[in-house]
Amino acid sequence: MPEWDWKLSDIRKVEKNNLNVFSCFSCGGGSSMGYKLAGYNVIGNVEIDPQMMELYQENHHPKYPFLMPIQEFKELQDEGLPKELFDIDVLDGSPPCSVFSIAGKRDEKWGDAFKFREGQVVQNLDDLFFDFLDVVEKLKPKIVVAENVKGMITGVAKGFVSLIIKRFQELGYTVQVFLLNAATMGVPQKRERVFFIARRNDLKLKPLQLNFNEAPITYGEVRTGKGKPINPETETFRRWKRRRPSDRSLGDITKRATGKASGFNTVLLQNNRVANTIASGSMLLRTDVAEHVTKEDIIRMQTFPSDYDFKGAPVQYVCGMSVPPVMMKKIAEQIQLQWFK
Structure with missing residues (x-):
């Protein structure tokens, strides 16, 4: 069976490594x-969206679920939190990142509040990474x-990254920044993501080495x-009819x-190519x-379980x-191998 x-x-069959x-x-x-595919024990989570928390609880059964904004979680009294949370091996997080997307005019969004999905409160998205770092401190x-x-x-966002690195240093951590492509990690999708991986200085760990070069899928x-047919009465269908083998999206x-840049969010998938993000x-x-x-295609390309x-x-x-779970599995395996063994 392929990894995706x-x-x-299948998680029940994975040998546990006693890392939380x-x-x-x-x-x-x-x-x-x-993390679970790599043998870790995920003991809890923080999530702001009620629907996403419902999914998380249904599929993961966390011991300590917290349905609240990260800002509320970081202000909870230490005495009221489970003691296990103050002895965790890995704190994981993906702060919402749309203000840093390379699509659109990023800089105009910085500092503004955005509600990016129903059921969520309005937040300053470019503050969330520092809220996460406050949880690191906690x-x-x-x-x-x-x-x-x-x-x-990329671009002026590098200054924001410098602030993040400085904050990690203030908290007593050494951080490495990796740009990884899921397509080289056993994921059937070209998905480039940045990973900040920090180690606490008192542990005196050597720098992490991450080198992935798996065959593309x-x-x-x-x-x-x-799949569902494209409606022949739509402009999407009319543009699709004019496709060429080299086209990756309707934008091409x-x-x-027309000479205009639009439609790049409508992606064309070819059997002999790795899917785009x-x-x-x-x-x-x-x-x-x-x-x-x-x-089913989407589930497989994202390496979600069937x-x-x-x-x-x-x-x-x-x-x-x-x-993508398989992408995180590969990172988690190396963290265990290089830092916990």
Whole structure:
């Protein structure tokens, strides 16, 4: 069986390593599943979205779930928190990152409050990473792993990263910044993400080495069934009809026809290519037939388990907002191998 084809029940067969993880901004638990596949015990989570917390509890059964904004969690009295949280091995987190996306005018969004999904309170998204670092200060974990978008290390955003590194140093941690591509880590998807991986200085650990070079997995290897037909009455269909083998999105077609940059969020998938990043709001179309990809395709490309219970939530949204479990598994394995063995 390929690594991306798995079930939640497979986690029971994984040899445990007695390392505990607590996850912030957990969403549906993509990173949590990765840690579990690597043998870790994920003891709890913090999540602001009630629907995502429902999914997390249904699929992960956390011992210590906290449905609240990260700002409220960091202000909880230490005496009222479980003692286990003050002796965790890894603090995991993926602070919402849309203000750092390379798409759009990033700088104009910084400092503003955004409500990026129903059921969530309005927050300053560029403050959330520092709220997460306040949790680091509170719990003092041995290791911190924080995932974010590639846009954080490009352009003027590099100044923001410098502030993050400085804050880690103030807290007594040495942090490394890695740009990793899921396509080199056994994931059927080109997904570049930045990982801040910090070690507590008193542990005197050597720098972490991460080098992944696994063979790419094409869309054709994970493709399933017949997808929903593209409506022939739409502009999407008319543009799709004008596709060329080199086109990766409808944006390529639009730019060729009009000179305007639009439609790049409608992605074209070819059997002989690795799929582009699965974004929560993009449209994913097959190239050889006028069809959308199937939900099963998305689950496989994101390396979610085939038996994950989405409880009616949009599959693409949950997957697009999550870390691919197999990607996190590969990182977690190296953390255990290099720092805990």
